[in-house]
Amino acid sequence: MIDRRYCSRGLIPVLLLFLGACAPMIGPYSPTAYKNATGLKAETLALMDRATMPYSQSEAMIEELMVEIDKAYEYVHGMPSDDLSARQWALLRRPDGDLLGKFLDRWKTDGRLTPVYIGEFKGLVSDAFDEIICLEANKKAANLCLK
Amino acid sequence: MATFDDYLDELQQGAKKLAAGLVDGLQADALSDMNAFLKRSERDLARWTKQLAEGEITTQDFDDFVQGKKALAEMHKLTKAGLAAAKLERFRADLISLVINAAVKVYL
Numbered sequence: 001m002i003d004r005r006y007c008s009r010g011l012i013p014v015l016l017l018f019l020g021a022c023a024p025m026i027g028p029y030s031p032t033a034y035k036n037a038t039g040l041k042a043e044t045l046a047l048m049d050r051a052t053m054p055y056s057q058s059e060a061m062i063e064e065l066m067v068e069i070d071k072a073y074e075y076v077h078g079m080p081s082d083d084l085s086a087r088q089w090a091l092l093r094r095p096d097g098d099l100l101g102k103f104l105d106r107w108k109t110d111g112r113l114t115p116v117y118i119g120e121f122k123g124l125v126s127d128a129f130d131e132i133i134c135l136e137a138n139k140k141a142a143n144l145c146l147k
Numbered sequence: 148m149a150t151f152d153d154y155l156d157e158l159q160q161g162a163k164k165l166a167a168g169l170v171d172g173l174q175a176d177a178l179s180d181m182n183a184f185l186k187r188s189e190r191d192l193a194r195w196t197k198q199l200a201e202g203e204i205t206t207q208d209f210d211d212f213v214q215g216k217k218a219l220a221e222m223h224k225l226t227k228a229g230l231a232a233a234k235l236e237r238f239r240a241d242l243i244s245l246v247i248n249a250a251v252k253v254y255l
Contacts, residue, residue, distance in 0.1 A: 025239075026232040084229040088222050098218035102211055116203050117211075120195070124215040131222040135229040142234065 027082035029140035036072040037136060041129035043068070048103065048122050051113040062104060069093045069100070088132045092125075099128050149200070151193045158185065187223075188216050 047065055050058045073089035076082045095101040103121045107113055134145035158181075166177040185192070195212050198204045204212075 025236045026229055084225045084232070088225050091218055091222050091225075098211070098214040102215060106211065114204075114208075116198060117208050120198075120204075120208075120212055121215065123191075124212070124219055127219055128222055131219070131226045135226045135233075138230050138233045142237070 024081045026084065026139060027076075027079045029136065030076075030079065033072070033076050033079070033082075033085065034133065034136045036068075036075060037129060037132045040065075040069055040072055041126065041133070044100065044129070045122055045126060048118055048125065051103075051107045051118050052115060054111055055107045066093070066104075085132065085135055088128075088135065092128050092132070100125055151196060154192075154196055155185070155189075184217070184220060187220065188213075191216060 043065060047058065047061055050061070055062075069089070070093065073086065073093060076089060077086040079085075091097060092099050093101065095105070103113075103125065106117075130145070134143065137143040137145060162178060162181040166174045166181075169177055191212070195204065195209055199206070199209050
């Protein structure tokens with residue numbers, strides 16, 4: 001039978017070695033990443049409302065927004081152990097993807113979009129931002145934000 | 148007039164046929180994925196099919212919405228994986244504190 005005290009004494013150094021050797025499982029909470037996500041959510045949804053008007057009238061604003069979204073992606077992409085957040089931003093911004101990229105592509109192709117289409121797609125994009133925000137918030141403290 | 152329940156039945160039957168082409172081990176996973184997707188999307192699908200039936204949206208719009216919902220499901224998986232990792236990271240930090248605090252408590 002194993003001596004419990006021996007077991008405890010042996011376990012702790014092994015545990016410390018194990019804990020010290022492992023890289024972080026997820027990056028630290030970043031106020032900048034959180035601010036980027038919440039701010040860009042509001043800006044993106046406001047811009048989507050303009051899609052009842054011709055794409056050409058909002059082209060400059062769209063380009064500016066996409067630069068900001070690219071910056072937000074690059075920010076988390078450069079953070080250590082933040083692969084999951086970077087993958088979320090990548091899914092959201094991909095030009096040939098099914099979220100913001102799809103909406104902007106339809107707007108560009110069709111010239112303008114219907115209020116019903118805009119309303120429904122805003123729901124999808126809003127939820128996508130909420131996923132990014134939820135993950136970032138949970139790096140700081142457990143937060144019941146999952147739908 | 149077709150109802151949303153008819154649509155769900157059609158989906159379930161179609162999914163079973165599609166899954167039948169998979170090897171045994173993957174069939175249950177595929178159907179489970181399908182059910183999880185339907186559970187998360189049921190309210191949206193009900194609204195979108197109604198909009199489609201009433202001519203408020205086109206087939207292309209409906210396709211865009213469903214593909215968007217699928218992309219959202221991928222994002223949700225990443226969130227869940229991140230939440231689990233964050234929980235383990237906090238556990239690890241707490242464990243280190245425990246190791247230190249226990250030593251202080253017992254030996255000092």
